[in-house]
Amino acid sequence: MAHEDHVKTYKVFVNGVEKVVDHEVLTYEEVVRLFIAQPVEGTIYAVSFEHGKEPKEGELVAGQSVTIKQNTEFDVDDTGRS
Template sequence: MSRPDTPSESGHPRDYKIIVNGQERTVSTDALSFEEVVSLAFDPVPTGPYVLITVSFRHADQKPAEGTLTAGASVKIKNRTVFSVTATDKS
């Protein structure tokens, strides 16, 4: 029998501490989309016809636990999931 005070049963969101480009961030969801990770990495998000954004992750709460996140996709996270986000401009 599970305890009624666990976050999933109490209805309260759980906070996760993740690392984005070396900076600790706190989020209240167990999955993040490509777009959400990019928004956490850049303010404002780089735009332009030649901008390419790459997102890699490790220590995720899924199999595989590391890889590359593509636009429109999401990753299941846990505490200390690490994201590296880069933006390049093909000039």
């Protein structure tokens, strides 16, 4: 049987809004861009998550990433300027 080439997608939620991504590891920067298409320069965003694959829950800061699964939930807040 031939192996089908298809891209797996993951449904995640950012502040309750459904988003679809095509890879299993999301970086802090990618999550912020899902929240706001054009992040404000110099602004710090607080990113927390739950229902992840590894780790299951926690917080992300710049430079970190999380392995997601279907329906991982992110909460992103603008904490103001650095």
